Structures are given as C-alpha cells and as structure tokens.
Amino acid sequence: MNSILVKNAKVVNEGKTEVLDVLIKGELISNIKKNIKEYPTDTLVIDADGKYLLPGIIDDQVHFREPGLTHKATIASESRAAVAGGITSFIEMPNTIPQATTQEILEEKFKTASQSSYANYSFMIGGTNDNLEELLKTDPKNVAAIKLFLGSSTGNMLVDDEEVLEKIVSSTKMLIAVHCEDEATVKNNLDKQKSIYGDDIPIELHPVIRSE
Template sequence: MGQQTLIKNAKVVNEGQIRELDVLIDGERIARIDTSISVPEAVVIDASGAFLMPGVIDDQVHFREPGLTHKANIATESRAAVAGGVTTFMEQPNTNPQTTTIEKLEEKFSIAAGSSYANYSFMFGGTNDNLEELKRLDNKSTAAVKLFLGSSTGNMLVDNEQVIETIFSNTDMVICTHCEDEATIRKNLEHYTGIYGDDIPIQYHPVIRSEEACFVSSSKAIALAKKTGARLHIFHLSTGKETHQFVNDIPLEEKKITAEVCVHHLWFSDEDYKEKGTLIKWNPAVKTAGDREELWKALLDDRIDVIATDHAPHTLEEKQQVYTKAPSGGPLVQHVLPAMLEKFHQGRIGLEKIVEKMCHNPAKLFQVKERGFVREGYYADLVLVDLNDGWQVTKENILYKCGWSPFEGTTFKSKVTHTFVNGHLAYKNGVVSEERNAKRLTFNRD
C-alpha cells in the first residue's frame, strides 16, 4: 500500500461520458473508481464542482535539451507542462546533437530520468543516412520515428525520395512527419526576398510556406504510406485542403494513416499577424480563418485524431528579429488545456471530445501502456480543472524558461487546479511540487 489519495465528488470526463464519481489513488495507480468510496486513512480532496480528466499526452514538443538550453530545458518545460495539466510528453529529435543514433536517444532518456516533472518519451530522427541505426530501434522503448519532409533545423531534412521509401518500408513503428515541400518554399522565399530583402512583412509567411507546400508534401507522404503499408502520423495540419485526405469511417486503432492539429492552428489565423507579428511565426504557418474552420470541422468529425502543441520555445530576442532571422515556433505546453477549455466555453467542442483528442487518442495511437484514461489499475495521471475560475496569462505566471507566451494578455475562464503524475500531486493551485515522480513511457507493442 502506498500513499492513498481519495478524490471525492468529481465530475469525471472519460471515455465519452461525464459522471460524478470518487477516485481512489493508491501509490502510483488508480485503485478504485466508484460512486461513493470511504477510506478513513486516505488524504481527501473534495472536488465538488470540479472536473477530473486523464492527464494530457502531448505527442509533439521541443524541449531544447541538449544543446539549445538557453531557450529551454527538460526540467523547465516539463514543469510548465504539469502546471498546464500535461502529464506526458513526446519530445522531438532536432536538438544539438540531433537524436539520430540510439546512443544519443538514450542520453536524452537519462537527462529526463534526472530532471523531468512529467512522464517522457523521445522520438528517433530519421535522416538520409541512418537507416541501419533506425532498424536497430526497440519499438517498445521509444515513442516513434520522426521525419522532417520539409524545412527544419540543421541537417534533418530528409529529401531523398528513395531513402524515404526505404524508411517507410523498414519500420513498423509510427512514422511522424513534418510535411512542407522544400522546393516550393525556397521558390516563394526567393520571390519575397527579391522584393523586401530580409525584412519581409510577416503576413507573407503563410504565402511563403503556402497551402501548396503543405499539400504537395503531405499527399506524397500519404501515397507512399499506402504503397508501403507504413504506419504514418502527419503532424500539425495547417490547411483545409489537407484534411480531405483523411478518413473517419474506421476506429483509430485500425487507421494506418492519422493526423493531428496543434492548438495554435485552431486558435490563431492570418488576421492575428498584425498584432502578434513573429511571435506567431510557426512552421507550418498559421493560415486563413477559412483553413482554421476546416481544421475544426475535420477535428470534430474525427478525420483529425489528436490535438498537440508543437511547443517550441525561442528567446524573445530571437523571435523579435527580422523575418528571415526570426525562428519559427513558440511555447504552448502550459496553456494548451486552458485554451481548449476556452473553446468548450465558446461552444466549439465538448469536454468529452477534448479528452478524446488530447488524452485517449495519443495513448491509443502510440500504444502507450496504462495511461491516457481514468481506469482502475492505470497510472494515476490525472488533472482537476475548475471551469469557472478565470485568470489572465501574464509574465509573472508564465513558467517557460523563455518567459513569454503568444497567449500573454489572454484571459482564460478555466484553471488547472491539481495535476497528478503517477499518483504524486505534482501541481496544486499555482505551485509545482519540487519532488519528481515521472517515468519513461512503455508501449503495448509486439
């Protein structure tokens, strides 16, 4: 018997239902779920009026460690994550050095074992020349393979079509792709630098990294996945046109080709560049309000399976440079759940659907073991939210190492009050516990 915590009278959002239940945590796991539980020795949290959901699983973050730690590190960003109800993350390979060998992958796991506040896994980066290393990967010990089929940091651009096909044919792991066509982007960029030099007005970002650049790349990846039978997951869709390539007539577990959308593509549109400038410069770019509407449709009718962040912090100084020098990406992991709950208040999405796209589906898609649901015997990764406790995002309450957020100044109606990571109360009412109880993810794979 471990430490016992009894959450009483919570409205539990889980597996398509909302029910008032008690949840007993014993040590690291959920021991019992019932309408009325009494355990005299347990620490009791009265959650009357609050909503309890599984911890968010964010399948796409860049925490910048090793090598880029002036922007962020695993400790700072995982701390921000648990404050936002994100209990599990999957981190991307474009660090320095890049995660393109098993040795470098394991080095990241050891950093996280000593410093992460949230559960963790890392993706292995495919390149034009590391196929043999990729074949040696143990599919039970790492989240997925990541391919940049478009512009990216460093030399991680995989642009040899023969290599891409060979990778697709030689792994049964989920292949996650960033899809933007490099040739299209380069041509567009040359056109606008010809007119403006380096100081291209930010509103041309979605014209340079255009709908065409996204569609050309994602449609190629989908055709190749169909040809090879690969298990493909396309990251951060940003255009309406791309959404029509995905299906919703079979269960997620049977889909070979899946997709995600990020919170910024559901929240911002190109109308926001005027106010936010390069702070909302992302790759792929935030596009039109029409694209945003199409992304919402595809999310709600289940052509899009997952909501993630692509959390990618840079310093404010870096972001405020001229267009060609300002890096793409922004910090989001602390604010993704409050932002999606804001969309619930606006009537765009139900609580059950938020939990499906942010908790259940990432667990199913990556076959994460014993997480992503409120179930007896599962790890107690849980989040309590108060839907009626408004707060404003300010410099003072931002926990990212970079110290800024594209949501700065936004008032959210909902607040994360408690976050449990493996049964440990990792965050409570504005305070992150300095005791860490995070674990490396394991996967239900043959």
C-alpha cells in the same frame, strides 16, 4: 500517506461526465465510483465538489530544447509547466543541438529525462538522407516514432531523396510522423519573399512560405 481520495468530482472519462469519487493508492488509481467509504485511515481526502477531474493529457509534439538550446527551455522546466496544465505525458521532437538522429544522442535524452522530467516521456528520432542504419536500431517499445521532414528543418534533418524515403518506409516497423512539405516549393516561396523583404521577412509570412 500513500493514498488520496478525491470526492464529488465531475469525472470526465470514456465519453461521459459523472460525479464520482476517485481513490488513488500509491501511483495507481484503485477505485472510481460514487461515495467511496472504505479507504486507509491516513488517506488525504480532497473535496472536489463542482470541479472537473480529467485523465492526464498526452502531448505528442513538444520542443523542450534540451540539449543545446537550454537558454530557451529544458526538459525539467517544460515538463513542470506541462504537468501544471494537466499534461502528464509528452513526446519530444528531435530538433535539438545536436539533433536526435543517432541512438547515442537518444540515450542521452532519455538519461536526462529520467533525472529531471516531471512527466512521463518519450522521444522521436529524426530521419536524414543517410541515417537509415540508426533508424533501424530504434526500439519501438521506448521511442515513440521516427520523425521525417520532407521540407527543410534544422541541421540536416531533410529527407528529400525519394529512394531513401522509400527504404525508410519499407524497412522499419516504427510509427512514422511526417512533415509533408515540398522542399522545392518552400525554397521558391522563400526566394520570392527574400526578393521583396531581404532577410527581414515578416513573421506572418512563415505559413505562406511553407505552403503551396
């Protein structure tokens, strides 16, 4: 069986909702219209009367924790959960161990995803104060974006050198996603809360520390 026909669904598409049939052949949508009557004899027919049918959602910021933190999650476990919730594509962040700041590590993540992901995927490469050469090797056809943290992140993924930041922005044609924080502000706020709570800072103060 290579075909699926979803009948009588409330199809949400292009800004409107209509009751339509959707015919899928192989991995492609073949037809969307009212009352589809012609389809292969071995087609699985699903009556979706009263139910909504939406395009797959793209989640452009996920943390799937692989490699290095797989006791928390993996690409397989989290992509499976994503698909169960209607997310068919994801873009994963570089905050792993090791961090995805080189082409070699990126290639390993793509390899892992090709073997275990239940959804479509891409990754961001992380910027640092000293990996401009790696960033410029990045293929925008495969890698979703460069991720820059202007406030502290994991490892050395902090770009607080204005000259480096200017070089990254002016040298690459990649899309750039930025955590727009100020490292000095974050540090001052953190020191203030540590003076009150020590190392046991209440979790609800996290947004206070990370903002002005």
